[in-house]
Amino acid sequence: MSDILLRNLRPMGGAALDMRIKAGKIAEIAPSLQADDLPVEECKGAIAIPGLVEAHTHLDKTVMGLGWYENAVGTDLRAMIDNERAERHRLGMDPHRQSMRHALALVGAGCTHARSHVDIDTEHGLAILEGVLATKDALQGIIDIEIVAFPQSGLLVRPGTLELLDEALASGADLVGGLDPSGMDRDPKGHLDAIFGLAETHGKGVDIHLHEAGTLGAFSLELIMERTRALGMQGRVAVSHAFCLGMNDWHATEALIAGLAECDIAILTTGAPSREVPQVKRLHAAGVRLGVGCDGVRDTWSPLNRPDMIDRTRIIAMRNNLRSDADLALALDICSAGGARVMGLQGYGLEVGCMADLTLLDAETLAEGAISDAPRPLVLKAGRVTARNGAALRKAP
Ligand SMILES: [Zn+2]
Structure with a gap:
């Protein structure tokens, strides 16, 4: 102060x-x-x-400072996840050191707040969370870090993960994460019931990675809305990526957006150039809270993202055809105040x-x-x- x-x-x-x-x-x-x-x-x-708000990232994943990472893994989601779990050992990735590097790069580029997903899996237990919690502590007064306990390797397909998530939420994680309920666990109701059950038990919010495209993603989104309504969790649920909102079926998408607004479910986007993505002006016009993140930066998934929310503002603008001065100012607002609205920051x-x-x-x-x-x-x-x-x-x- x-x-x-x-x-x-x-x-x-x-x-x-x-x-x-x-x-x-x-x-x-x-x-x-x-x-x-x-x-x-x-x-x-x-x-x-x-302050700029990095609303979707993975501070535990960066290989910054470890030399060039030669990526030979391809683009299959499961292959990238399995590769990363193994490479953490081979590269000697210390989660505290790596997350300090990433978080301080964000600070240098103007961030004052970040929401980071942190991998929780049966191979690493809570070790990665502990490293990022140490970073959160070390950087108090420099950047506020909110942590999502994230079952990156799957939840129901990896017995023991649910118990670890439970422990993570009791040990300082701020929100519970989820991942592609159909695509990853192949049990959408089971996955979401488990995630929302943890949220209810711990009184914490939810932020679910949803890469599922088209009607499959739309189905998952409907299940998320059902549970948000049933548990009275309006205003405390976010969906990251939500590629299904970028599908061409505008009538279906419009109905989904109206449902998100009614449930006050926030959307977090990276404006991923390689995927169909939610259109930020449509969501904004419908009153859906909307934040932006750079996602993982210089990690085993890709070297393309930068730890810079102004760089990301430009990507959001390009991906959403935002050209006028007013629209560029809107993009900047979403990358700052938008994230603050999603995270419920007071006094921002x-x-x-x-x-x-x-x-x-x-x-x-x-x-x-x-x-x-x-x-x-x-x-x-x-x-x-x-x-x-x-x-x-x-x-x-
Ligand atoms: Zn992510």
């Missing part, structure tokens, strides 16, 4: 103003504030936005009284900020400077 005066910054691309931060919160925004005895940071007319924003979690953008307008690869000049978490010129101040191990 810090006290600081930020001089000459432009909240959301508006007029240049000063911002006084007291005890980690925005206390005053006005032209030409007196510094009194506060430290002063000159912002040179940069745009200020609330640039108004007086909000937490002073903010990112500066070196750009003329929000639209330029949404597509520019210029390093973020300054990032603050609760008023404390956490990154300058694209690099976190805390050094990664």
Whole structure:
């Protein structure tokens, strides 16, 4: 929690103003504030936005700092999952060290919050979770990390996983994850009943990876809605990817979107260029809470993603045909405030009284900020400077 005066910054691309931060919160925004005895940071007319929110990633998976990973595994989902489980040993992937590297890269690029899925399986037990929990602790006051206990290798097909998820939720995981109820476990009702049962027992939210496309994915989504209604979990369930919402059958998709809005189920997208993806403007117009993530970064799955939510804003814009300045500003909003709405963050924003979690953008307008690869000049978490010129101040191990 810090006290600081930020001089000459432009909240959301508006007029240049000063911002006084007291005890980690925005206390005053006005032209030409007196510094009194506060430290002063000159912002040179940069745009200020609330901190970027990485709403779907896997901090435990990156191979950053381990040299180039030669990927010979192909694109089959099960093959990629099996390969990763084995490679974690061969590469000596320490989950704490690797997640520190990934999380601090996000901080350097302007993130103040992240939701990370963390693998829970019968081979690694809770070891990966423990490493990421250590990172969450170590980075308190730098980036807030929310953890989803994620049965990446399947749930019912791997006896013992359910018990481990239960233990993970008792040991500090914030949400319970799930994965392709039909495609992975081949038992959609059993998989979802187990996941929602854990959520109910622990009083925690749900975030399910749903890669299933077309009518199979639509069926899973309907089962998720049924359980959300039955347990009164409106506002506490999210579906990641939801490729089925990108299918061409617009009548079916429209009905699904209306159901999501009614159940207040959030959607998290990466705008994956290789798949059909939910159309963000359609979801936004229907009032569905919507966040964005970069997904795994430099991992055994692919070297293509970057730990940078502005890079991802551009991908979302390209994938959704967002071109106008207003639409680019919307993409930027989804990559920041959108994730905050999905995660239910309190005190998020640039108004007086909000937490002073903010990112500066070196750009003329929000639209330029949404597509520019210029390093973020300054990032603050609760008023404390956490990154300058694209690099976190805390050094990664
Ligand atoms: Zn994922």
